[in-house]
Each structure stands twice: as structure tokens, then as C-alpha cells.
Amino acid sequence: MNRALEKLISLHDLDVMISDLANKDISKQEKKLGLSPDTAAKQLQKMRDELASTIDRKHRNLYDQLAGHYGNAVVPVVNQLCSGCFTQLPTAFFASPDRNDQVETCPSCGRFIYWCD
Numbered sequence: 001m002n003r004a005l006e007k008l009i010s011l012h013d014l015d016v017m018i019s020d021l022a023n024k025d026i027s028k029q030e031k032k033l034g035l036s037p038d039t040a041a042k043q044l045q046k047m048r049d050e051l052a053s054t055i056d057r058k059h060r061n062l063y064d065q066l067a068g069h070y071g072n073a074v075v076p077v078v079n080q081l082c083s084g085c086f087t088q089l090p091t092a093f094f095a096s097p098d099r100n101d102q103v104e105t106c107p108s109c110g111r112f113i114y115w116c117d
């Protein structure tokens with residue numbers, strides 16, 4: 001898979017983890033494991049900043065826009081449907097054998113998309 005795409009997916013994963021930490025039930029779990037939620041949050045934010053700094057500015061700006069607008073900026077394609085907006089993607093997308101080598105966006109909602117199959 002394209003490194004730029006992998007980074008965007010990782011950025012999204014970190015964002016989910018950061019927002020999960022703000023969730024009280026998950027914070028309790030972390031405490032049980034002997035982790036301070038504050039320390040974990042700081043560490044995650046640091047990792048997020050480091051990762052974000054290695055992402056192409058154009059992609060990062062779009063990611064931030066999408067994340068602000070939708071909450072999730074990077075979504076998988078399942079059964080030819082964008083899992084962000086449930087639009088069927090044009091067949092041209094599926095013709096390419098190296099479709100995960102490109103950073104693609106959904107023509108309907110604009111989210112970054114990737115294929116799992």
C-alpha cells in the first residue's frame with residue numbers, strides 16, 4: 001500500500017485513540033492497567049504531531065478539513081461502497097490493480113478511501 005495512504009490511516013487511528021481517551025469508561029480501563037490517561041493522551045498527541053509532520057501538506061490540510069467536517073476522514077471501501085457516504089464508487093476505480101497505490105478520495109463525499117480486499 002502507498003505510504004501516504006498508510007500514514008493517513010494511521011493518523012486517523014491515532015485520532016480515534018485520542019478521542020477514546022477522552023471517554024470516561026476507557027479512561028477507567030487505562031487506570032486499571034496502571035496507565036495515567038493524561039500521560040497516554042500527551043504521548044498520543046506527540047505521536048500524532050510527529051506523524052502529521054511527515055504527511056504531505058496538501059493531504060494533511062484535506063485530512064484536517066474532512067475530520068473537522070465529518071469526524072472521520074479516511075474510510076474503507078466495502079463491496080464497492082464508500083463506507084463514509086454509502087455511495088457506489090465508479091467502476092473505473094476498480095479497474096486498476098494498484099488502486100491502493102494512489103491516494104484517492106470518494107467522488108461523492110470527498111473522504112480519503114482505501115480498499116481492504
Ligand SMILES: [Zn+2]
Binds near residue numbers: 082083085106111
Ligand atoms: Zn463517500
